Amino acid sequence: MTGKTHIMGGVASCTAVAYFYGYDPILMTASGTLGALIPDICHTKSKIGRRLPILSTLISSIFGHRTFTHSLLFLLLTAFAAHLYLTDQSILVGLMAGMASHLLLDAGTTNGIKLFFPSSIKFRLPLYIKTGGKAEQAVLAALTILSCYFIAGLMA
């Protein structure tokens, strides 16, 4: 998926979790937006890859695209590291919800992800779309509507 779809995926997942579990929606959405972009550090042309070109080039050359940074292993290592340094639960949960939304969205694309890295098994959802196509526009619209729904619920 493209960066804007990942951002909206992070917003939708964080507003949903904040709505159902009572976390701070502002802190969650802020950290979730960042979390939704982190896995694409493996792609030098991604939003986060362009901001951190040296780190992105290094990770891309070692692991390639959609492997380590799109795996459960990376998710768990990030959760462990974040747990050590982040004391605010809303920020921590938001970061992880955003990252999880990224993996879910990319698993719904033609190329899928290496969810079980270092295993080379490719994971793809039964329903998948082409990145950047018209179907992604529909996914982006649906995520935007979901976000509005949960934001309205949080404001009520």
Ligand SMILES: [Zn+2]
């Ligand atoms: Zn990705």
